[in-house]
Amino acid sequence: MRTRVKLGVAVAAGLMLAGGQTMAKEYKVGVLLPFSGVYAGLGSHIENGFKLGLEHYGADLGSDSVTMVRSDTEAKPAASLSKAKKMVLQDKVDVLMGVVSSAVLGGMRDFVHNAGTPLIVANAGNDHMTGEKCSPNIIRVSFSNSQINRPVGTWLAKQGVKSAYLMAPDYAAGHQMMEAFKSTFTAAGGKIVGEAYPPLKGTKDYGPYITAAKAAQPDAIYTFFAGGAAITFVKQYHDFGVKKDIPLYGAGFLTSAAYVHVQGEAADGTVAALHYVPAIDTPENKKFQDAYQAAHGKTGSEFAVAGYDAAHLIVQAIKQADGDEEAFKAALSKVEFNGPRGPLRIDPATNNVVQNIYLFKNEFKDGKVVQTILDTIPDVQDAPNGCSM
Amino acid sequence: MRNLMSFRSTLAALTLIALLISWTNAGYFGMEILAEIAILALLAMSLDLLAGYTGLVSLGHAALFGCGAYAFAVFTAFWGWPPSLSMLAATLLTGLIALIVGSVVTRVQGIFFIMITLAIGEMGYELVFKTRALGGDDGLAGIPRLDLSAIGVDLNDPGVFALALILLVAVCYLLLKRLLASPYGAILVGLHDNAGRMRALGLPVQRYQTSIFAFSGAIAGFAGTLSAQHTMFISPQLLHWTTSGEVLVMGILGGLGTLVGPVIGAALITLLRHELSDLTDYWGLWLGVFLIIAVMGGKNGVVGWLEAGWNALTRRGETSKQSDRSKNDAAG
Numbered sequence: 001m002r003t004r005v006k007l008g009v010a011v012a013a014g015l016m017l018a019g020g021q022t023m024a025k026e027y028k029v030g031v032l033l034p035f036s037g038v039y040a041g042l043g044s045h046i047e048n049g050f051k052l053g054l055e056h057y058g059a060d061l062g063s064d065s066v067t068m069v070r071s072d073t074e075a076k077p078a079a080s081l082s083k084a085k086k087m088v089l090q091d092k093v094d095v096l097m098g099v100v101s102s103a104v105l106g107g108m109r110d111f112v113h114n115a116g117t118p119l120i121v122a123n124a125g126n127d128h129m130t131g132e133k134c135s136p137n138i139i140r141v142s143f144s145n146s147q148i149n150r151p152v153g154t155w156l157a158k159q160g161v162k163s164a165y166l167m168a169p170d171y172a173a174g175h176q177m178m179e180a181f182k183s184t185f186t187a188a189g190g191k192i193v194g195e196a197y198p199p200l201k202g203t204k205d206y207g208p209y210i211t212a213a214k215a216a217q218p219d220a221i222y223t224f225f226a227g228g229a230a231i232t233f234v235k236q237y238h239d240f241g242v243k244k245d246i247p248l249y250g251a252g253f254l255t256s257a258a259y260v261h262v263q264g265e266a267a268d269g270t271v272a273a274l275h276y277v278p279a280i281d282t283p284e285n286k287k288f289q290d291a292y293q294a295a296h297g298k299t300g301s302e303f304a305v306a307g308y309d310a311a312h313l314i315v316q317a318i319k320q321a322d323g324d325e326e327a328f329k330a331a332l333s334k335v336e337f338n339g340p341r342g343p344l345r346i347d348p349a350t351n352n353v354v355q356n357i358y359l360f361k362n363e364f365k366d367g368k369v370v371q372t373i374l375d376t377i378p379d380v381q382d383a384p385n386g387c388s389m
Numbered sequence: 390m391r392n393l394m395s396f397r398s399t400l401a402a403l404t405l406i407a408l409l410i411s412w413t414n415a416g417y418f419g420m421e422i423l424a425e426i427a428i429l430a431l432l433a434m435s436l437d438l439l440a441g442y443t444g445l446v447s448l449g450h451a452a453l454f455g456c457g458a459y460a461f462a463v464f465t466a467f468w469g470w471p472p473s474l475s476m477l478a479a480t481l482l483t484g485l486i487a488l489i490v491g492s493v494v495t496r497v498q499g500i501f502f503i504m505i506t507l508a509i510g511e512m513g514y515e516l517v518f519k520t521r522a523l524g525g526d527d528g529l530a531g532i533p534r535l536d537l538s539a540i541g542v543d544l545n546d547p548g549v550f551a552l553a554l555i556l557l558v559a560v561c562y563l564l565l566k567r568l569l570a571s572p573y574g575a576i577l578v579g580l581h582d583n584a585g586r587m588r589a590l591g592l593p594v595q596r597y598q599t600s601i602f603a604f605s606g607a608i609a610g611f612a613g614t615l616s617a618q619h620t621m622f623i624s625p626q627l628l629h630w631t632t633s634g635e636v637l638v639m640g641i642l643g644g645l646g647t648l649v650g651p652v653i654g655a656a657l658i659t660l661l662r663h664e665l666s667d668l669t670d671y672w673g674l675w676l677g678v679f680l681i682i683a684v685m686g687g688k689n690g691v692v693g694w695l696e697a698g699w700n701a702l703t704r705r706g707e708t709s710k711q712s713d714r715s716k717n718d719a720a721g
């Protein structure tokens with residue numbers, strides 16, 4: 001009986017909304033994520049987060065509705081570009097969402113810029129895409145490479161760390177992350193005593209690099225590694241026993257919630273910085289984590305959060321647009337809300353997200369890794385870096 | 390033999406007609422697919438010269454493809470050369486590089502040849518991947534297309550671009566067919582069938598192998614300049630050995646040593662990939678199953694199957710007396 005009453009109320013409310021809103025619109029979202037290849041895991045995290053976000057925020061859209069078209073980018077630029085073209089030209093999507101690899105984003109950039117269909121970037125962190133190559137149509141809800149690392153340089157110098165040794169895989173993102181850290185760390189009086197860039201693919205043994213870092217006797221090692229490389233690196237760093245002399249710091253992907261349980265004891269003591277940590281204590285994050293864990297049986301990672309917030313962003317823009325396509329596009333870069341990661345807005349100057357960066361510590365207790373937040377650096381915003389819209 | 394040649398010519402004509410018909414029906418995205426097919430068909434044909442006709446199976450062909458694309462990008466986007474000159478220069482440069490590489494790799498045969506081409510190809514990939522001036526793994530954008538507006542052709546229109554590529558592939562097919570019908574072509578087939586015997590006949594085997602490696606490389610480089618113009622963005626993925634592998638699979642699926650086979654293979658793989666990946670995340674699995682079915686049975690790919698069917702139809706009851714090239718090809 002009670003459910004029937006509820007249903008009646010819901011229907012009545014729905015009718016009222018429908019009556020009030022004249023222009024009902026079906027919004028088509030083109031989801032461009034890798035579902036095969038090395039990034040397939042990240043692709044599914046983002047998609048799961050995105051679906052959950054639609055569930056949480058898309059329920060009260062009234063007469064408007066959101067549908068999804070999905071495509072496997074294979075994390076290959078050429079294949080992704082043709083998928084993006086298909087979505088825009090054939091499926092006529094209203095907005096694109098996804099993109100894990102920066103190379104894929106680079107491949108799509110000119111097409112998206114000229115086609116006029118907005119793209120919500122849910123991972124790829126290449127600074128240039130919200131810097132010199134920015135576009136009114138490219139809105140990034142995830143992070144930029146320098147956004148995560150820039151605050152850490154200052155923070156670490158403030159903690160009394162005087163010298164650091166840098167280590168990251170030898171590819172564009174690896175260098176961008178290290179450069180960002182280096183710029184603020186040296187500006188705050190820190191010294192870089194050495195750098196090493198092992199090959200991105202195929203490095204199984206970080207021994208020589210760790211040994212070289214130890215020989216340089218820095219106060220700290222600062223790194224960026226992600227995925228399989230992060231797991232291998234953290235384990236080998238632990239096995240080499242360097243930890244007691246030289247602490248390990250890094251961009252938070254080093255001990256991401258997606259795989260820190262695999263690193264286990266090896267991750268103990270590592271301090272990292274990221275735009276999202278599952279330990280954030282807010283009602284929004286609790287709601288997200290509870291629902292995500294109930295649905296997928298594992299902790300929602302920063303990748304899932306990017307998908308979740310992308311959905312939130314799109315839904316907010318739809319609500320503001322009131323059925324008008326141009327208003328929808330304009331609203332995408334003006335949305336502000338509190339997500340699982342805290343307050344979040346899009347910087348109108350670059351279309352990159354403005355968000356908190358969290359410094360967190362991994363501790364191995366009772367057979368599992370506990371992440372605690374040490375410090376929060378609020379509203380980290382990238383400089384325009386040559387971006388003019 | 391003559392019968393078989395005319396059968397293949399008919400097949401090539403039918404393939405061209407099929408591509409043109411799909412061109413008239415294609416939407417915007419269809420045009421993209423057709424352009425992709427045309428470029429891969431050209432690349433697969435160039436590999437067929439090596440792998441199918443001469444018996445030199447290379448796993449480094451994509452590096453030459455990528456070399457053409459990157460050279461074109463550097464000439465146009467960095468140095469501001471006109472696209473037409475850049476296409477020519479990039480093709481010649483790739484040919485030159487292939488000549489140098491060819492003179493080294495043709496010193497070894499068989500499995501060693503496969504391995505050394507794989508290794509050199511990967512060197513090219515790593516070089517581009519790590520060269521930050523070339524954008525590293527983020528790739529390079531801002532590549533222009535050939536400007537033919539002087540003769541009233543707008544290549545920035547996807548439909549016009551796709552049609553131009555299809556016609557270009559048809560022209561290249563005819564030229565390559567002419568080349569293969571020449572004494573030079575006969576020597577290539579001889580090298581494929583029995584290199585030792587060709588050497589005994591007094592033929593400078595390695596020099597001929599090097600020449601076809603360079604020529605095939607130049608065509609791959611040319612295809613690379615087209616690919617760069619198609620996507621207007623290039624990344625090191627173009628040079629990766631998996632791209633070489635995919636092109637080889639296209640050749641094997643269509644039928645190596647048939648020239649038209651790789652074109653059919655390129656069309657089939659590209660279409661299947663786009664269609665299947667819309668249906669399932671495990672499209673790779675189904676593509677694999679399809680490949681196994683197509684290759685099983687000892688026929689030389691799709692062309693082999695069609696020829697077998699054609700022979701069965703036309704000479705039912707007769708025993709086949711011809712020294713079947715397709716059987717040799719299947720063995721290669």
